[in-house]
Amino acid sequence: xxxxxxxxxxxxxxxxxxxxxxxxxxxxxxxxxxxxxxxxxxxxxxxxxxxxxxxxxxxxxxxxxxxxxxxxxxxxxxxxxxxxxxxxxxxxxxxxxxxxxxxxxxxxxxxxxxxxxxxxxxxxxxxxxxxxxxxxxxxxxxxxxxxxxxxxxxxxxxxxxxxxxxxxxxxxxxxxxxxxxxxxxxxxxxxx
Numbered sequence: 001x002x003x004x005x006x007x008x009x010x011x012x013x014x015x016x017x018x019x020x021x022x023x024x025x026x027x028x029x030x031x032x033x034x035x036x037x038x039x040x041x042x043x044x045x046x047x048x049x050x051x052x053x054x055x056x057x058x059x060x061x062x063x064x065x066x067x068x069x070x071x072x073x074x075x076x077x078x079x080x081x082x083x084x085x086x087x088x089x090x091x092x093x094x095x096x097x098x099x100x101x102x103x104x105x106x107x108x109x110x111x112x113x114x115x116x117x118x119x120x121x122x123x124x125x126x127x128x129x130x131x132x133x134x135x136x137x138x139x140x141x142x143x144x145x146x147x148x149x150x151x152x153x154x155x156x157x158x159x160x161x162x163x164x165x166x167x168x169x170x171x172x173x174x175x176x177x178x179x180x181x182x183x184x185x186x187x188x189x190x191x192x
């Protein structure tokens with residue numbers, strides 16, 4: 001599934017389009033949650049935030065933190081291991097994708113708990129937000145039911161949050177000029 005984001009403007013405009021779809025690779029009727037999914041993200045840096053989700057300063061190295069997904073691990077492995085996660089009730093942070101990656105390189109991979117389904121993500125955007133479904137309780141589900149917290153996870157490709165206020169960050173500008181085109185895509189692929 002490919003989402004192609006296109007935008008034009010007649011005035012300089014900040015643009016940061018994304019998709020907020022949730023994934024649970026065990027299916028909609030599974031009683032478990034996304035914390036048992038295995039995740040890998042090709043990123044050496046993540047963006048710390050305050051308790052409201054506003055970035056604190058600048059991207060920080062993932063090495064020796066609970067945000068290191070360069071090697072596959074379940075979401076539950078380091079869940080709530082530090083203040084950054086505790087204030088957000090889990091993962092709700094952006095990761096700076098490695099800028100030296102190839103255009104068709106996988107930036108993230110998710111594997112179902114039973115290893116029967118794999119999802120890969122490719123994008124030409126500079127960052128991805130990992131959201132573990134920390135606050136999903138009460139959201140309507142199928143057949144009159146409600147989802148519980150952590151029922152699904154999201155991988156939202158984008159520019160870093162609050163980037164209009166941080167021109168010093170090393171990424172392509174999120175400001176779209178009248179003579180430019182916003183042209184990005186994200187592909188979610190599934191293997192069964």
